[in-house]
Amino acid sequence: IRFIVGQTLHAEALDRAVVGTAPGSVVEVICVDDAQAQDGVLHIQPPKLSEAAKEKIRKMQMNEFAKREPSIIEEQNIKFKQEVREWQPPVSLTRWRVRLDSATEGVIPVLLKWPQDRLAWATTQKEFAQTLLQAGQGGRACRRY
Numbered sequence: 001i002r003f004i005v006g007q008t009l010h011a012e013a014l015d016r017a018v019v020g021t022a023p024g025s026v027v028e029v030i031c032v033d034d035a036q037a038q039d040g041v042l043h044i045q046p047p048k049l050s051e052a053a054k055e056k057i058r059k060m061q062m063n064e065f066a067k068r069e070p071s072i073i074e075e076q077n078i079k080f081k082q083e084v085r086e087w088q089p090p091v092s093l094t095r096w097r098v099r100l101d102s103a104t105e106g107v108i109p110v111l112l113k114w115p116q117d118r119l120a121w122a123t124t125q126k127e128f129a130q131t132l133l134q135a136g137q138g139g140r141a142c143r144r145y
Contacts, residue, residue: 024101030096
């Protein structure tokens with residue numbers, strides 16, 4: 001597939017996978033966020049995990065929680081206990097294997113010197129955020145601003 005990072009409706013997980021990756025690299029991406037794994041262009045929906053898989057993940061995560069040493073700051077311990085109580089296994093898990101064939105130089109907003117250039121860049125970001133909102137990707141659209 002060919003896409004422009006941050007400017008297509010491909011899965012957000014793919015967008016993030018290629019940032020900072022050198023051409024020729026192969027990247028393994030594991031995504032447990034349903035919304036970020038959906039690909040509206042390729043019509044990919046992340047598969048739901050079975051109850052057995054969720055239970056296995058739950059056990060593994062609880063083992064990781066149990067390994068954590070208590071903090072000397074009581075507030076941190078309270079926050080951690082709340083995190084353990086509220087933690088839920090992911091609904092889906094998608095694994096992407098991405099090979100980046102080529103890349104071109106992108107825009108780094110901080111390095112745009114002229115106000116007109118920054119304004120033009122910001123305008124394109126807002127326009128794409130509107131496209132995302134229309135595609136039902138509100139969370140992703142909010143990250144555009």
